[in-house]
Amino acid sequence: MSTRQAQIWVGIDAGKGHHWAVAVNTDGETLFSTKVINDEAQILTLIDMAREKADEVRWAVDISGRASALLLALLIAHGQQVVYVPGRTVNRMTGAYRGEGKTDAKDALVIADQARMRRDFAAIETPPELVSTLQLLTGYRRDLIADRVRLINRLRDLLVGICPALERAFDYSAAKGPVVMLTEYQTPAALRRIGVKRLTTWLERRKVRGADAVAAKAFEAAQSQVTALPGEGRAAKLVRGLAHQLLALDERIKDN
Template sequence: MTTRHARIWVGIDAGKGHHWAVAVDTDGETVFSTKVINDEAQILTLIDTARERSAEVQWAVDISGRASALLLALLIAHGQRVVYVPGRTVNRMTGAYSGEGKTDAKDARVIADQARMRRDFAPIETPPELVSTLQLLTGYRRDLIA
């Protein structure tokens, strides 16, 4: 049985083909660390996993562009709060964390931890009409796949 936390922060090192997600608790301890293929089903599984671990989840990403479009659309469509942690912040802070050189898991850990400690990152918000359009498109895609 997994421990349920009051609040977790999930940092995502976004990429084109896959993302790496690391969740930390209020003490900065790692709750989970996983590779997520940039696919609707895998991203939805990640959202469910985070929700199972905590009632309050704060998401943070390092890219708010094309590579993370599906990820962000699904997070926002499922009512999740997401903040943008600039890549410059991640690059500068990575040296303060122990471990091997640059890895996706390490970057995701830095993103999660920075979101936990700082409150000045900009939230990523999507206009309601865009969310509705994305929900319609993902529903249509789900029907096509079925």
């Protein structure tokens, strides 16, 4: 079990698609080094992980702009202290650290260690009213994401009672296409009736990416089960409703 630190520094090499975060303690020892997708859930997990490591966490980033907007908003909304380490400082100091070449992990280590050793980096300040707004928005978004998790779990639970193979066939939390399909086709019999070709066309009309692959996988699952389970009709109606709710909720999350 690792010892809880009094203070740590987390350096983040920020990017559009993902960030790299490295945490160091007061002796400059690396506590963790991890890739973080530029996504609210993953950033919140990073914040929680850092908080578990130390009583006080200091954050440092190399970009204060669009690429780090979500990251900074979440850090500020959670009362974290953040400083800006200019890219020129990172580039100048990279050669002094072990390891060859320029990597995200190495840059994040430089950012963290420089923030540990220096006190002249500018803090990223946010007006109090903006902090309050960010806290409200992130709280609301967190509630929406929690609602989404509950919807997906309920949908999967119902699908198991209709066709276990269809429930296993897709990651309904990550792929929109299968959820679109469930707004109309939820049972093996219905999927067998429409067939791969017509289902592909139906999905393409609804702008589903990889419609042919979704249709083929769904049809394969349907072919594996010819038995209609008790309560299938009622469960199918509930799945249809949940699928519509999930698509609508995804739009709300996208807008917030």
